[in-house]
Amino acid sequence: xxxxxxxxxxxxxxxxxxxxxxxxxxxxxxxxxxxxxxxxxxxxxxxxxxxxxxxxxxxxxxxxxxxxxxxxxxxxxxxxxxxxxxxxxxxxxxxxxxxxxxxxxxxxxxxxxxxxxxxxxxxxxxxxxxxxxxxxxxxxxxxxxxxxxxxxxxxxxxxxxxxxxxxxxxxxxxxxxxxxxxxxxxxxxxxxxxxxxxxxxxxx
Numbered sequence: 001x002x003x004x005x006x007x008x009x010x011x012x013x014x015x016x017x018x019x020x021x022x023x024x025x026x027x028x029x030x031x032x033x034x035x036x037x038x039x040x041x042x043x044x045x046x047x048x049x050x051x052x053x054x055x056x057x058x059x060x061x062x063x064x065x066x067x068x069x070x071x072x073x074x075x076x077x078x079x080x081x082x083x084x085x086x087x088x089x090x091x092x093x094x095x096x097x098x099x100x101x102x103x104x105x106x107x108x109x110x111x112x113x114x115x116x117x118x119x120x121x122x123x124x125x126x127x128x129x130x131x132x133x134x135x136x137x138x139x140x141x142x143x144x145x146x147x148x149x150x151x152x153x154x155x156x157x158x159x160x161x162x163x164x165x166x167x168x169x170x171x172x173x174x175x176x177x178x179x180x181x182x183x184x185x186x187x188x189x190x191x192x193x194x195x196x197x198x199x200x201x202x203x204x
Contacts, residue, residue, distance in 0.1 A: 010146075011196070013189050016181065021149035023193040024200075026162030027135065027169035031109055033157040045091030045099055047130040048081055053089065056080040056101075059114065059123040063101065066113040071100040091128070101127075132176040135169065168193065 010017040103113040139146040178186040
């Protein structure tokens, strides 16, 4: 049975339940402020699928020179991914935090070596879906998919920048959400969001 609270907190879009945070919260990544800290903080790697593990192994030769010696040692010892304490397949990490695919750009900004290589035309794999979608987290259940917004203190600057630009999280993530769920799903989400926010008087 769906409780009143659950009805308020989630909206149904096709076969997914979407957190209202995705519609209400403002968000726009602010690399100049956070320096890409999401790639180097935390106690586990990014969730990936078996297919994504295979793709990471395929593109590894093209990005090895961008990775740190410590990251290469971890990859050589346990591979590009491992199963964490919750039983999820995640990217390997260095020293309990850094993703092994971390690299650094001008000014010491942390970047994803996979995404960097893709944008430079060296590979055709952008990065795992969980990374592309962040701060959205996807949870698959037997009869539906939950689409939630993960809130993390290091992304506070992204909320501030999003509010300054008037950009909601679902708008900022239009590309990855469309890639994951399809154009029809995103169009329905956007229309639902517009109507919901209108009814709420503009939201937060």
